[in-house]
Amino acid sequence: MIPWPAPTVVESSDRGHPSGLRPWSRIWRYLVTAITALLFLLLVFADYTGEFSDSAASESVLGGLIFLDLLLGVVALTLLPLRRRHPFVIASVTAALSALSASALAAAIWAAISMSTRRRWGGTVVVGAIWCLATGIYEVIVRARVADLAVYPVPWASGLIAIAIYAVCVATGFYIGARRDLLISLRERAENAEREQALRDESARGTERTRIAREMHDVLAHRISLVALHAGALTYRTDLTRDETAQAAGIIQDNAHLALTELRQVLGVLRGGQTGDGTAEPAQPTLADLPKLIAEAREAGTAITLQTTDTSVAAWSDAAAGPSKTVSRTAYRIVQEALTNARKHATGQPVTLWIEHSGDLLHLDVRNPIDPRARAASPPGSGVGLIGLQERADLVGGRIRHGIEPNGTFLLQAWLPWT
Numbered sequence: 001m002i003p004w005p006a007p008t009v010v011e012s013s014d015r016g017h018p019s020g021l022r023p024w025s026r027i028w029r030y031l032v033t034a035i036t037a038l039l040f041l042l043l044v045f046a047d048y049t050g051e052f053s054d055s056a057a058s059e060s061v062l063g064g065l066i067f068l069d070l071l072l073g074v075v076a077l078t079l080l081p082l083r084r085r086h087p088f089v090i091a092s093v094t095a096a097l098s099a100l101s102a103s104a105l106a107a108a109i110w111a112a113i114s115m116s117t118r119r120r121w122g123g124t125v126v127v128g129a130i131w132c133l134a135t136g137i138y139e140v141i142v143r144a145r146v147a148d149l150a151v152y153p154v155p156w157a158s159g160l161i162a163i164a165i166y167a168v169c170v171a172t173g174f175y176i177g178a179r180r181d182l183l184i185s186l187r188e189r190a191e192n193a194e195r196e197q198a199l200r201d202e203s204a205r206g207t208e209r210t211r212i213a214r215e216m217h218d219v220l221a222h223r224i225s226l227v228a229l230h231a232g233a234l235t236y237r238t239d240l241t242r243d244e245t246a247q248a249a250g251i252i253q254d255n256a257h258l259a260l261t262e263l264r265q266v267l268g269v270l271r272g273g274q275t276g277d278g279t280a281e282p283a284q285p286t287l288a289d290l291p292k293l294i295a296e297a298r299e300a301g302t303a304i305t306l307q308t309t310d311t312s313v314a315a316w317s318d319a320a321a322g323p324s325k326t327v328s329r330t331a332y333r334i335v336q337e338a339l340t341n342a343r344k345h346a347t348g349q350p351v352t353l354w355i356e357h358s359g360d361l362l363h364l365d366v367r368n369p370i371d372p373r374a375r376a377a378s379p380p381g382s383g384v385g386l387i388g389l390q391e392r393a394d395l396v397g398g399r400i401r402h403g404i405e406p407n408g409t410f411l412l413q414a415w416l417p418w419t
Helices: 023-050 059-082 087-097 104-116 121-147 156-236 242-270 287-299 313-317 325-345 372-377 385-395
Strands: 304-308 351-358 361-369 399-404 409-417
Touching: 023 059, 023 104, 059 087, 059 104, 087 104, 087 121, 104 121, 104 156, 121 156, 156 242, 156 325, 156 385, 287 304, 287 325, 287 351, 325 351, 325 361, 325 385, 325 409, 385 399, 385 409
Parallel strands: 304 351
Antiparallel strands: 351 361, 361 409, 399 409
């Protein structure tokens, strides 16, 4: 077995932070930070050589401070690549380095923004305290040393500017973090919507396949069974006259044409309500079409006895007196499947059909004797006809029972709600 790699676990602290930036997307950030650090160093150099030009600080001290400033700025810049893995540590270290190096302030700004994208107030407050302390050290000790003063008062302007800069960094980081979280949320919602849509599409395709299979079976099995019956007669009956052979061939041809016509109608229904020639789809058969179905079965040689408590089954097509269209169509398909099975597996045996409206139920009872010889010679069945009838009955809230009775009669019963 090939070992699959373990899935990568992304911690909540790393959510929303870019991990696959292109090289140029990384380089330009460091270039901007380096240029900003050089600008801060030039300002410090001008400050040392201008404001404090008359101080007692020697050139070696000024040169040493400038070199130290530059060195610590480089160190702070080299620490920036670690800011995403250790945001609080890098932000704290770079802020501390700004106590002795003005050029390190550029890296400290960038690290503070990166840390603030996590939107954690504890680390933000601690780094802010370090930032203010570093500002005080720089003003009181470093600049005082250059000015050669025992006590150098902290300029309030410098302190307020430092606090304002840090506040802007924090606000920028919080905004970036909120925007990243929003983008991640929208991306996840879009991905979830796509997955749900894919599941809905797959479910719809499965439902459509089931519908196609059910309609194909109900429509074509009846016609194909007639074709198989008469084709079998032509195969085994060698005593038929020319006229009888032509008549059987004509019946086969007619039923084949009807099968193709009904196939086109079914495909038209499944394509959205249009038949192959562009005309509107015909109405689905109901109990009102039952007499026609029985007549076709009798013409094929099946003796059918219809028993009902009503004067006319066709009267049930009335919307007021009859069952709902769905129940009526389901009842028609059940009778059609029963006659098809009787013709396939009990050729020549009589069929008794009982239809009764009792209370809120429509009761169907179809039975026929089983002929083992005819059943052995019958064409193979798909085995899904009765399953499809069970599904149809379940959809309308009814139930079906079928099986072979002790007296050798196959019985199919259905109870369907009237409405």
